[in-house]
Amino acid sequence: MTNIAIFASGSGSNFENIVKHIQTGQLSGINVTALYTDNEGVPCIDRAKNLNIPIHINKPKDFSSKSLYEQHLLKLLSSEEVQWIVLAGYMRLVGQDLLQAYEGRILNIHPSLLPKFKGLDAIGQALESGDTVTGSTVHYVDSGMDTGEIIEQ
Numbered sequence: 677m678t679n680i681a682i683f684a685s686g687s688g689s690n691f692e693n694i695v696k697h698i699q700t701g702q703l704s705g706i707n708v709t710a711l712y713t714d715n716e717g718v719p720c721i722d723r724a725k726n727l728n729i730p731i732h733i734n735k736p737k738d739f740s741s742k743s744l745y746e747q748h749l750l751k752l753l754s755s756e757e758v759q760w761i762v763l764a765g766y767m768r769l770v771g772q773d774l775l776q777a778y779e780g781r782i783l784n785i786h787p788s789l790l791p792k793f794k795g796l797d798a799i800g801q802a803l804e805s806g807d808t809v810t811g812s813t814v815h816y817v818d819s820g821m822d823t824g825e826i827i828e829q
Contacts, residue, residue: 678705681758683712683766688720690764690785695727709756712749714768736768746773753777763817767796770817782817789813789829791822 684691691711697703711724712732724731732752739745750773753761761774763784770782787799789811799810816824 677707678760679707679709679756679758680760680762681709681712681753681756682762682764683714684718684720684764685714685767686718686720686765688718688723688765691720692723692727694762694764695729699727709758710752712752714766720765742771743773746771749774750777769821772819775817775819780816783827784815784817784822784824786813786815786822
């Protein structure tokens with residue numbers, strides 16, 4: 677069984693979809709240890725409660741640096757024996773502490789066909805450009821913004 681943590685900042689629709697695919701057996705051999713969110717009062721929290729998934733709410737502003745924030749996350753991840761991190765609507769760039777600890781084991785779901793429309797508001801960027809075809813990308817996370825190796829589109 678592979679333990680994963682899912683990070684989300686907002687609605688949590690991708691989080692919910694992943695969990696439901698695991699619960700119905702469409703994805704096997706995976707255990708979601710918890711939802712990690714950086715915001716209070718966001719819909720992903722309610723989705724996690726409805727799916728009986730533990731929740732960790734950790735706000736970066738409560739820490740004096742990004743490194744201390746990520747070191748706190750690493751302690752939680754270690755205590756849950758998390759092997760992979762999935763970013764599903766997590767609206768923060770991952771820093772060096774997490775990248776080093778989980779090198780090659782952090783995935784991101786991005787709402788565009790990368791390398792087009794990196795960063796925030798990818799759907800808005802696609803609409804503004806006039807593109808008639810768009811999609812989503814799953815990619816490995818590296819130190820750049822949406823620059824990691826593409827796994828699937």
